[in-house]
Amino acid sequence: MSQAAPGKSHREGISLIELTEMFPDEASATAWFEQMVWPKGKRHCPRCGCTETRKASATSGLPYYCSGCKRAFSVRIGTALERSKVPLRKWVFAIYLEMTSLKGVSSMKLHRDLKVTQKTAWFMLHRIREAWSTESASLFNGPVEVDEMYVGGRRKNMSNAKRRELKDTGRGAVGKVAVVGAKDRATKQVKAKVVESTDRATLHGFVADAAAPGATVYTDEAVAYEGMPFPHETVKHSVSEYVRDMAHTNGIESLWSMFKRAYNGTYHHLSEKHLNRYIAEYAGKHNLRNFDTINQMAAVAAGMVGKRLMYRDLIA
Template identity: 50%
Template sequence: MAYRCKDCRKHFSVRTGTVLAESRLPLIKWLLAIYMLTSARKGIPSTQMARELGVTQKTAWFLAQRIRETWMGGNNDKDKMDGQVQVDETYVGGKEKNKHADKKLHAGRGAVGKTAVVGMRDENGVVRATPIKRTNAATLVGFVQDNAPEGGAVVTDEFRAYNGLSALGYTHKTVRHSVGEYVRDMAHTNGIESFWSLLKRGYIGVYHYMSEDHLHRYVNEFSFRHNTSKVGTINFINMTIDRMVDKRLTYKDLTNG
């Protein structure tokens, strides 16, 4: 707290009003952590980050979550995406057969016990994704309306929740995966599905578990890193620092969901 405001007489520093506020970690460790999350395409576990930074696993986990928080809700996220978009949903979570007996829901297989995530990819390769409570028409069509250009082309699979898109003025193109069709007239959902593959590789091979309470940050981590894959390291760090303002996240707020 090296400075003091002449008007209010309160002390402040470069960390004040940012996600860095009241952090006791040196700024160099923050920069190293940002670099680690940048360079590891499938993510980096808090245990490895702790070893490399010389901090505890709890500190590394809190540090990583605060960095992910800075990537949430950028200004560009409020704009409509460009051109023809691909929309798809997936499920994130462990398999029922691999869970402890007291954790099993005994309600079937497949998506049981997992969290749904919906995503969109535009013609420039930009991805937006977010966890959702339900995969009904209101939720999925609402996601399309919030992000796709009005009256634009939307490509989905044959899931019937998307059937109302044409009535809303969208050019709705459907790819029938159930009969082995993956491309129709150059329309496909391969781009967003490749993003799901990357997300799940990170889940299975790196993080092993993503709490439903924090899943939105992990999903945003992968989409932000995907969208900035061609940005140099220094520019990426600068982008992260620009987003740190007004992104305070306390440990109490984090652990209380």
């Protein structure tokens, strides 16, 4: 894959007309996916890894044959596309629409645009999100911004009893799902995940998994962050302090703003069960934002290799 473009304004986009010209038929889409799955044309069996492969017989129903395990295979096998009956050309367009829509694509829109059922469109989008299901293990050298966000639990949808509880306790996060994220100012990369709580042990553990030893960490004044084994500075949001010299969390908060625009404008409601998939998607899209569009798509296709998502597991 080529290097990232120097900035969002300099990256090369692709119009829908250009995409149609690039992928005029199923053969062109298949060739592109094969290039993503088998870089430099080094085709190998997705089951046993054998590189001794050849074209399969027409009766096999699949294009390639492995001399090692004696089984036929296609570019879909061993990826999040395995057992999908949707044409690969439609998968290309689905990835394009998802990557070029800042607020994401709803399953209803994908259903209309690709002429598939809404159920199929919903499953397709979750398969695409599998590209981001494995987070990078690399640590941020910093400075690192860390912040939390709370999703769901709108007060207007709560019972009067629940509203009184929030008013009496002042705990605005009651009934919401917590998400914590980190942004490396040096690389502009982010990490984010759903957490069960925002207590001391959870937040300290998240920071330890995100920041390299010695990295300066910036947070708000939440007590749970106190005592971290990192150089640590805070801003006091409670008294409307949002920037103090180098201390602020504006970078990671921009990710929350983008996610909330998608939540309110596209999805409207997200199941707590699937929330981490959406969070991983928006963190992943943020990390690819300076890439040319075709390279963003390539990163997603490559990220789907080695992933498998069954519909029964998705709805269980």
